[in-house]
Amino acid sequence: MAKDYKDTLLMMKTNFEMRGNLPQKEPLVQQKWNEMDLYHQILKRNEHKPYYVLHDGPPYANGNIHIGHALNKILKDFVVRYKNMSGFKVPYIPGWDTHGLPIETALTKAGVNRKELTPSEFRRKCEEYALQQVENQKMQFKRLGVIGDWENPYITLQHDYEAWQIKVFAKMVSRGLIYKGVKPVYWSWSSESALAEAEIEYMDKKSPSIYVTFDVIDPKNVLNGDEKFIIWTTTPWTIPANLAISVHPKLEYAVVQTSVAKYVVAHELVEKLAKELNWENVSVTKVIKGQDLEFVKCKHPFYDRESVVILGEHVTAEATGCVHTAPGHGEDDFIVGKKYNLGVLCPVDEQGKLTKESVYFEGLHVDDANKAVCKMLEEKGALLKLTFITHSYPHDWRTKKPIIFRVTPQWFASIDALKDTMMKEVKSVNWLPNWGDTRLGNMIKDRNDWCISRQRVWGIPIPVFYAENDEEILDEKVINHIAELFAEHGSNIWFEWEAKDLLPVGFTHPSSPNNKFRKETDIMDVWFDSGSSHHSVLVNRGLPYPADLYLEGSDQYRGWFNSSLSTGVAMTDHAPYKNVVSHGFVLDGEGRKMSKSLGNVIDPLKIINTSGADILRLWVASVDYQSDVRISDDLMKQLSESYRKIRNTFRFLLGNLFDFDVTKDTVKYEDLGEVDKYVLIKLNEVTKEVLNAYEHFAFDIVYRTINNYISQFLSSFYLDFTKDILYIEKADSRARRNIQTVFYENLMRLAKLLSPLIPHTTDEVYSHCNNQEAASIHLTDMPKVENYANEAEILTKYEKFMTLRNDVLKALEEARNAKVIGKSFNAKLTLYPNKATKELINTLNANLQQIFIVSQFEVKNEVAPENAYQFDNVAVLVENANGHTCARCWQVVETLNEDELCTRCDRVLK
RNA sequence: AUAUCCAUAGCUCAGCUGGUUAGAGCGUCCGUCUGAUAAGCGGAAGGUCAAUGGUUCAAGUCCAUUUGGAUAUACCA
Numbered sequence: 001m002a003k004d005y006k007d008t009l010l011m012m013k014t015n016f017e018m019r020g021n022l023p024q025k026e027p028l029v030q031q032k033w034n035e036m037d038l039y040h041q042i043l044k045r046n047e048h049k050p051y052y053v054l055h056d057g058p059p060y061a062n063g064n065i066h067i068g069h070a071l072n073k074i075l076k077d078f079v080v081r082y083k084n085m086s087g088f089k090v091p092y093i094p095g096w097d098t099h100g101l102p103i104e105t106a107l108t109k110a111g112v113n114r115k116e117l118t119p120s121e122f123r124r125k126c127e128e129y130a131l132q133q134v135e136n137q138k139m140q141f142k143r144l145g146v147i148g149d150w151e152n153p154y155i156t157l158q159h160d161y162e163a164w165q166i167k168v169f170a171k172m173v174s175r176g177l178i179y180k181g182v183k184p185v186y187w188s189w190s191s192e193s194a195l196a197e198a199e200i201e202y203m204d205k206k207s208p209s210i211y212v213t214f215d216v217i218d219p220k221n222v223l224n225g226d227e228k229f230i231i232w233t234t235t236p237w238t239i240p241a242n243l244a245i246s247v248h249p250k251l252e253y254a255v256v257q258t259s260v261a262k263y264v265v266a267h268e269l270v271e272k273l274a275k276e277l278n279w280e281n282v283s284v285t286k287v288i289k290g291q292d293l294e295f296v297k298c299k300h301p302f303y304d305r306e307s308v309v310i311l312g313e314h315v316t317a318e319a320t321g322c323v324h325t326a327p328g329h330g331e332d333d334f335i336v337g338k339k340y341n342l343g344v345l346c347p348v349d350e351q352g353k354l355t356k357e358s359v360y361f362e363g364l365h366v367d368d369a370n371k372a373v374c375k376m377l378e379e380k381g382a383l384l385k386l387t388f389i390t391h392s393y394p395h396d397w398r399t400k401k402p403i404i405f406r407v408t409p410q411w412f413a414s415i416d417a418l419k420d421t422m423m424k425e426v427k428s429v430n431w432l433p434n435w436g437d438t439r440l441g442n443m444i445k446d447r448n449d450w451c452i453s454r455q456r457v458w459g460i461p462i463p464v465f466y467a468e469n470d471e472e473i474l475d476e477k478v479i480n481h482i483a484e485l486f487a488e489h490g491s492n493i494w495f496e497w498e499a500k501d502l503l504p505v506g507f508t509h510p511s512s513p514n515n516k517f518r519k520e521t522d523i524m525d526v527w528f529d530s531g532s533s534h535h536s537v538l539v540n541r542g543l544p545y546p547a548d549l550y551l552e553g554s555d556q557y558r559g560w561f562n563s564s565l566s567t568g569v570a571m572t573d574h575a576p577y578k579n580v581v582s583h584g585f586v587l588d589g590e591g592r593k594m595s596k597s598l599g600n601v602i603d604p605l606k607i608i609n610t611s612g613a614d615i616l617r618l619w620v621a622s623v624d625y626q627s628d629v630r631i632s633d634d635l636m637k638q639l640s641e642s643y644r645k646i647r648n649t650f651r652f653l654l655g656n657l658f659d660f661d662v663t664k665d666t667v668k669y670e671d672l673g674e675v676d677k678y679v680l681i682k683l684n685e686v687t688k689e690v691l692n693a694y695e696h697f698a699f700d701i702v703y704r705t706i707n708n709y710i711s712q713f714l715s716s717f718y719l720d721f722t723k724d725i726l727y728i729e730k731a732d733s734r735a736r737r738n739i740q741t742v743f744y745e746n747l748m749r750l751a752k753l754l755s756p757l758i759p760h761t762t763d764e765v766y767s768h769c770n771n772q773e774a775a776s777i778h779l780t781d782m783p784k785v786e787n788y789a790n791e792a793e794i795l796t797k798y799e800k801f802m803t804l805r806n807d808v809l810k811a812l813e814e815a816r817n818a819k820v821i822g823k824s825f826n827a828k829l830t831l832y833p834n835k836a837t838k839e840l841i842n843t844l845n846a847n848l849q850q851i852f853i854v855s856q857f858e859v860k861n862e863v864a865p866e867n868a869y870q871f872d873n874v875a876v877l878v879e880n881a882n883g884h885t886c887a888r889c890w891q892v893v894e895t896l897n898e899d900e901l902c903t904r905c906d907r908v909l910k
Numbered sequence: 911a912u913a914u915c916c917a918u919a920g921c922u923c924a925g926c927u928g929g930u931u932a933g934a935g936c937g938u939c940c941g942u943c944u945g946a947u948a949a950g951c952g953g954a955a956g957g958u959c960a961a962u963g964g965u966u967c968a969a970g971u972c973c974a975u976u977u978g979g980a981u982a983u984a985c986c987a
Contacts, residue, residue, distance in 0.1 A: 011945060018949070233987055246987090313911090314985065323987055330987065392986080439914045443982080446913090554915080558982045584916080584980070591917090591979060624923070627916050628980050638921060638936055644949090645936090652946050700923070708935060720951065727945065813953050816942060823943050824951085853951090890945085 003900055005888035008909060009727045010736075012655025016768045020647055022612020022760065029760045030142065038778060039147050042084050043091060045779055052088035054079050055538060055547035055577070056148075057560045058095035058156060058530050061133035062102050065140045067586045067594070067631060068553060070604035074620040075583060075699070076551050077146040081756035082694045085782045092148035093537060094141065098130035098157045099459040100526035119457040120495040126458040127157055140605060145613045145759050147778070154537045156529040162460055163487035164536035165529060169463065170479035172570045177414045180472055182344055182407045183451055184327075184334045186394065189352025189366070190401035194408060194455040205393035205402055207234040208370055211277060211320070211384035212377055213263070214245060214307055218297035222288055227255055227262045229298055229309070230273070230384065232319035234391065235404075237369035239377070240358040241326035241345040242300060246312035246336055249291035251321055254284045264293075266321025273320060277384050290315075301382035302360070312336040329405045335448075346407045366404060411453035411462055411522060418569050419444060425565065425575040432581045432697060433626045439557050440565070450566060452525045459523030461494040465503065466518040467511035478504060494519065531563030534576035550577040554584055581697055583625040589632030602631050614758040615639050621703040621757045642707060643761075646754070649710050650765045652719055653747040656726050660740040662771040665732070667741045669788060674845040676742045678798040679718050681791050682709070683746055688785045690753045699757065706753060714746060717805075721851050728889045730908050749783040800840055804833075804874060808852055811869040811876035820880055825890050828856035828882070832864035832875040855881040855892035 033039075054076055059069055076092070083090040103126050108114060110129075114122050138150055154161060172178050186195040213228040229245050247253060254267040258279040265273055267287055274282045296309040314332040315323050327337030328346030337344065347357035354361040354369050360376060361369045377383035394403050415422075422444050431437045453462055463482040465473045481504045485493060494502065499517040508515060538545050546568070552560055561580060568576035587593060588600040595601070607616045618639045623629040669677065686709045693701035722739045729736045747769065755762040755777050766777035774780050788794075808831075812824055821827045829852055833841060841848070841859055849857035864875030881892040886902035888909075893902040901909065 006945065009945065018946080231987080235987075238987085314987090316911095316985090316987095319987075325987080332985070332987080335984095433915080435914065439982090442913055446983095554981055556982095557914080587980070589921090593980075619922095622922060624916095630922090632921090634937090635921065642922095642936065648946065648949065652950090655946070704923070704935070711935075715946095716951065719946085723945080723950095809952060813941080816952075817940095821942095825943095 003887045005901075005905070008888065010659070010729075010731055011727060012652065013658040014651060014655035014768060016651045016654045016765065018648060018651055020612060020614070020643065020761070022614055023609050025764065026145065026608075026613050026760045027143075029763050030145065032763075033147070033776070033778075036775060038776060039092075039149060041775070041779060042147070043089060046084060046087075046089040049087055049089045051544050051548075052083045052090045053538065053543050053547045054083075054090065054092060054549045054551060055534065056093060056095045056154075057550065057552045057556060058097040058154070058533065059137065060100070060102060061096040061098045061130050061137060061155075062106060063133070065137055065604060067602050067604050069137075069141075070144055070616060071583060071586055071620055071625065071629070072551070072553060073141050073144055073146045074617050075581075075625060075697075077144070077148075077617075077759075078621070078694075078699050078756045079549065079551065079697065080147060081759060081778065082782070085752065085755065085778070085780065086691075086694075087781075091543065092146075093152070093154055093541070094138070094146075094148045094150065095154040095530075095533060095537065096130075096134045096137070096156065097526060097530050098127075098134070098155055099523075099529050101456065101458075103130055103133075104456065104458045114457075118495070120492050122457055123492055123495065130157060131155075143608055143613060144604070145617065147759075154533065156460075156526075156533075156536075157490075159487050159490045160540055161533075161536040162491045163483045164540050165460055165524075165532040166463055166479060166483035166486055168532040168535050168567050168571060169524075169528075170476045170483065172413060172567070173474045173479055174476040175417075175570060177417055177570055178452075178474060179412055179414065180409060181412050181449070183410045183412075184329065184331055184405045184407045185410075185455075186403050187350075187352075187406035187408070188396035188399065188401065188403045189350065190396055190399035192350045195396060195403060200394045200403065201397040201400075202392045203395045203400070204390050205395070206388055206390050207393065208236055208374060209234050209385075209387050209389045210236055210374060210377070212239065212301060212324070213261075213382045213384060214298035214301065216264075216296060217299045217306070220293075220296045222292050223255065223264070223296060224262070227264050229264045229322050230320045231322050231324040233324045234389065235329070235366075235370070236373040236377070237348075237354065237361075237366040238326040238329045239301070239324070239373050240303070240347055240354065240361060240369075241328045242307055242324055243327055243337060243342045243345060244308050244310045244325040244333075244340065245298060246310050246315050246323040246325045246333075247290040247293050247321065248313065248315035248317075249289070249294075249311040251290045251315065251317060253288050253290055253293060253321065255286040255288070257281075257283045257285050264288075264322065266317050268317055269319070269321055301380050302376050308340070308342070310336060310340045310342075328407045331405070334407065344407050348404065348406055352404060408455075410451050411464075413450040413452050413528075413566065413570075415444070415447050415449050415566060418566060419447075421569050421573055422565055425569055429575050429577060430579045432579065436557070436561075436580055436582055440561055443558060443562060444565075447562075450525075450563075452528050453522040454525055455521075456523050457495070459526060460491050460529060462520045462522050462524055463494070464520040465499055466520070467509050468514060468516050469511045470518075471511045472520075473509060473517070478507065527559065527563040528567070530560055531567045534564055534568050535571060538576075545572065546574060546576045546578055548577075549579045549581065551581040551583070554582045556582065581626075584628035587628055587630050589630055589634060591628075591630060602633075607636060611636055611640055612760070614761050615643055617757055617759075618643055618703065621699045624700055643758075645711050645715070646707070646758075647761065649715050649719070650747065650751065650761075652715075653743045654765065654768050657740055657743055657747065657770065659731055660737075660744060660770065662744055665737050665740060666744070667734070667738050672738050672741065673735065674794065675718075675798070675851065676738045677788065677790075678794050679714075679742050680745060680786075681788055681795050682713060683749055684786050684788065684791070685795075687749055687753065687783050691782060691785065694756070694782075702753070703757065706750060710750070717802075718742070721853050724850055724853065724889065724891075728905065728908065733908075751777055752780060752783055797840070797843060801844060804837060804840070805852070807869075807871040807874055808876055810871075811878050812852075812854075814869055815878035820878060824853045825855050825885075825892065826880055827854040828858075828879045828892075829854045830858045830860055830868070830877040830879070832860055832862065832868060832877070834873050837873040855883075 080090050080092045188195050212231050216227045219225040252267040256263045259281045293309045298307045300307050325333045327333045327344045347355045352366045354364050356362050426437050426441050463479050499519050564576050689705045690702050725735045751762040751765045762777050815821050868875040868877040883892045883894045884896045887900035888905040
């Protein structure tokens with residue numbers, strides 16, 4: 001029976017638990033951060049360093065956070081934490097977007113009846129609701145481990161935020177960028193209001209389907225003049241607003257002779273139409289390219305008015321290929337009409353009744369107008385066919401009544417005037433991924449002016465007054481005065497106070513001889529809210545403009561990147577950001593979009609409560625976030641494994657440093673063993689790569705580099721063979737202190753390098769270290785890249801050695817399979833190297849027997865025996881070591897003393 | 911429909927300016943240890959690089975088309 005010497009070994013000792021228990025532990029860590037006010041301590045520590053500003057894009061304050069929010073906020077936290085450890089002062093002011101439709105509808109769904117409340121009362125309810133949502137999301141974001149000024153966030157409904165937004169508007173007014181125009185909107189005659197897209201529901205509707213002819217009156221050398229264009233429509237009531245017929249420039253059109261008349265329709269549709277309209281003796285007499293029909297003139301079927309033929313890309317080869325165009329009643333029609341300067345006709349009022357402008361149909365509701373128009377068309381001989389069809393048509397989601405398109409007056413911000421500067425600025429910004437400039441550039445290039453008005457109540461009012469003659473008063477001074485008032489009282493006063501109280505004292509206007517003024521009732525597009533944040537937040541709080549970084553999902557090219565650029569350029573002629581990083585969207589394990597109906601939604605809060613925030617953060621770090629990313633339970637499991645490896649490595653390092661005092665026991669680099677130096681050099685390489693990756697926002701490289709180093713190098717190589725020294729040798733033996741020095745350096749560097757990614761874990765690791773330099777690892781700096789002596793030489797030498805080691809390991813494995821040995825301590829190893837390898841071995845200043853973890857080791861300069869494993873540069877003979885196993889260190893040696901100890905252990909114990 | 915992007919082992923990713931048998935980690939399987947033990951160590955298996963066509967002596971890498979997917983915008987008269 002062997003004696004038990006376990007007590008004489010210097011086994012690892014630590015309270016750092018093997019199991020993370022992150023869902024339980026992380027809240028405690030976060031509580032500690034809270035109590036010590038870590039955020040402000042970090043800023044205080046970096047007080048005199050230069051700013052690095054990551055300006056937060058505000059999420060919409062509604063509902064629980066989803067995985068996309070988590071991805072976004074965690075990425076930002078990586079940057080904030082890294083930069084704060086790298087020589088910068090990095091404030092992070094989280095923000096929320098709080099105005100707009102979703103909150104209005106959330107309240108409506110909760111049973112608040114808007115019609116029973118004054119706008120001001122309703123707005124107060126919205127505000128209350130929004131602030132609740134902010135609190136909820138704030139709690140959830142904090143649980144992700146995101147550090148920031150949570151006590152003092154920016155919220156778009158805050159008074160000073162509103163005030164700055166108005167100032168931005170004032171500046172744009174002063175530059176002449178704000179004007180009033182018209183635009184077709186979804187209009188619900190049943191609720192007499194404009195509707196947002198989200199308030200529309202598609203339902204089946206029975207509509208008339210009519211074919212209408214337009215007589216050519218000016219053939220423009222391409223036609224004869226006796227032809228008729230045929231259009232098709234399901235909304236006869238829009239015929240009074242017809243101003244043009246659109247054809248596609250690339251489509252071919254045919255002149256069709258029938259027994260009754262000559263028609264112009266798309267060539268490829270002739271056959272279909274012949275059947276549909278019961279034509280007889282059909283013959284195509286001419287084929288004309290659409291683009292040649294441009295400016296041919298027709299007569300409106302019942303007005304003494306022209307309807308010109310124009311070209312539109314929106315035209316498709318359906319129905320007749322000739323599209324009835326009423327710019328007042330359709331988005332496409334409006335756009336193409338604008339191109340041709342057709343003007344806009346909209347003879348329909350708020351209730352959906354035709355106006356005097358329509359002459360024959362005044363007072364008729366659109367449904368009745370349909371009949372009247374058809375009758376009129378028939379009388380004029382312009383109606384070829386009338387049937388009824390059922391099709392999907394937009395309806396008001398509340399009243400369930402069909403909606404119409406109708407032009408209404410709206411406020412616009414001119415983008416045209418800013419376009420050149422915007423394009424220039426886009427080029428000067430650093431985009432990551434670098435296709436960002438193409439994408440945003442393309443959008444700006446063909447972007448129309450920005451419609452900034454909404455016919456709603458929950459938002460920042462458009463601070464414009466109307467004089468008695470309805471002239472709009474666009475006066476920078478007046479608007480800035482409103483800004484001052486909003487700063488003090490909030491924007492609700494716009495709805496509560498009289499116009500005269502909102503205007504500067506003694507304000508007069510030539511168009512208001514009686515000093516009467518009317519307030520604009522429209523509010524601003526929420527994109528204007530968040531788009532003003534560079535001033536409402538950065539400038540307002542004394543932070544530098546432009547920000548160093550915007551980091552958002554790729555949907556924000558159209559959204560926040562875009563709106564912020566517009567207002568930023570309007571304010572300063574410069575983009576509000578120097579760098580823009582965008583990330584992709586989170587898809588499920590199969591690459592499908594997450595949706596409630598598919599049931600594939602992954603909830604970040606659930607992951608946090610089952611695995612922990614650091615696991616979720618590790619996921620963010622592990623994926624290529626610049627394109628779309630996937631998440632699944634399987635992936636989470638995989639990351640948990642990976643996390644365990646990291647955690648265990650930290651635990652092992654900590655456990656073997658229990659008796660190490662950095663100030664006293666550290667061994668200088670030049671006094672270390674060669675292998676120890678090699679490990680430090682590798683660690684230095686890792687440091688270099690990781691820091692470089694952080695600089696490029698390449699967190700996946702950070703993760704992978706460290707992960708590979710830890711599992712492939714540190715754990716399997718260095719930590720494995722050094723146990724024989726750490727446990728066995730005397731506590732303060734030189735070899736042991738060497739190793740502990742290297743361990744300590746690894747522990748500190750890896751913990752710091754990983755701190756931005758898994759801050760809870762590294763904080764926990766740090767709190768288990770002896771000799772802490774700061775109250776938290778987050779109050780330390782990133783490790784520096786060292787310049788070690790003979791770095792390159794040692795590195796190349798040992799990299800070669802590692803391939804030799806691979807051969808040895810393989811030979812040991814073969815021997816294990818052949819039952820020659822079990823554990824490697826059973827082995828006697830003999831190497832038969834070729835010349836180069838022999839030279840390599842000779843230059844190694846290391847204990848190879850120890851590194852290979854075998855009991856006996858020999859290098860022979862002769863031909864390898866048959867039973868050796870043959871590799872390219874070496875043959876390896878593995879035999880069962882013969883002798884006796886030391887009861888303490890388990891090595892097989894030739895002789896043991898009477899206490900069953902080898903000479904080494906005997907020496908150590910004495 | 912348009913703009914931009916994505917597609918390499920079961921999973922997450924490498925693969926630079928085209929050049930020998932396409933790499934790594936995780937997972938899987940097998941083995942080993944029992945002094946990191948709900949751990950540690952070792953080995954092995956796994957890929958017609960989304961498809962098709964082209965350029966080239968040579969293509970995962972360049973070009974075109976297609977398919978599937980993502981985001982945004984538009985459209986359904």
